[in-house]
Amino acid sequence: MTDTTSSRRVAVVTGGARGIGLAIGQWFLAHGHQVALLDNDRATLEATGRTLAQPDRVLTVNCDVSDPAQVDAAAHAVVARFGRVDALVNNAGVAVFKRVAETSFADWRAVLGTNLDGAFLCTQAFGALMVQAGGGAVVNVASISGLRASTLRVAYGTSKAALIHLTKQYAVELGNAGVRVNVIAPGPVETEMAKLVHSVAIRSDYYDAIPLGRYGSVEEMANTVGFLCSDAASFINGQVIAVDGGFDAAGVGLPTLRRGLPSERAAEAAHA
Known part of the structure; x- marks a missing residue:
């Protein structure tokens, strides 16, 4: 791979x-x-572009991914600037945390509009470019909430579960054209939003429920x-990877039952 603009992925x-x-x-x-970074928060996006300070390699596009016209315009902007697309990451997402009876249809549509419709629209637009070029990779960012039901997540969890299946649908069809489509399901991640909305009690509950006993980092999500998207994953297609420290694998995994396992005994011995 050379450093010329035309040959860079x-x-x-x-x-x-x-x-x-941003970490991705x-x-x-x-x-x-x-x-190319797409986001509907123009001010934050512009600030991010200035911070990255690589105008020759970074294109920022203000885009609401739930709007077909804006997605189409973004695709044209990316092609006009870079001439190609090799990878798409559908990461844009919103959440409304309300109980089922309190979730309005407007709440429902707002969440599915971004989390599900947005991934569909972007994959239609950018995936078509990859098909024309003969290959590429798409990764969707779902959530552990798409694998495990929880309270206050009727819209969010449903949108992420649907995104996981949408991934498999695209993987089956686009795979025929050399475009791989996979999805990750992050568990709790140390983001600014998590720091704002996760109380001490919630964080403690997650620590108890996750075998690795911590939140993931944005870098760990980006690495996955x-x-x-890399050539190292050239035969991986249509898969969901839970990047969650073992949260999904633990299932009911009651913390009380896990106590006394080797890691717990080692920790007790270290503090003896």
Whole structure:
């Protein structure tokens, strides 16, 4: 891979202004890609572009991924700037945390509009470019909430579960054209949003429920996405990877029952 603009791979990351999306964009930059960051928060997106300070390699596009016209315009902007698309990461997402009876249809549509419709629209637009070029990779960012039901997540969890199945649908069809489509399901991640909304009690509950006993980092999410977009994952297609420290694997995994396992005894011995 050379450093010429025309030969560098191009990655498109939605929801790229902050958090996991920004970390994914930074992974691609660190691995020689040109990057298009899409986000509907214009001010934060512009600030991110200034911070990255690589105008020759970074394109920022203000885009609401739930709007077909804006997605189409974004695709045209990326092609006009970079001439190709090799990877798409559908990371843009929103959440409404309300009980089922309190969730309005407007809440429902707002969440599914971004989390599900957005991934569909972006994959239609950017996936078509990859098909024309003969290959590429798409990674969708779902959530552990798409694998495990929980309270206050009727819209969010449903959107992420649907996104996981949407991934498999695309993997079956686009795989025939050399475009791989996979999905990650992050568990709790140390983001600014998590720090704002997760109380001490909630964090303690997660620590007890996750075998690795901590939250993931945005870098760990980005590393997994980057791997799935890389040539090292060339035969991985239609898969969901829970990047969650073992949260999903633990199932009911009651903390009380896990006490007394080797790691717990080692910790007790260390503090004896």
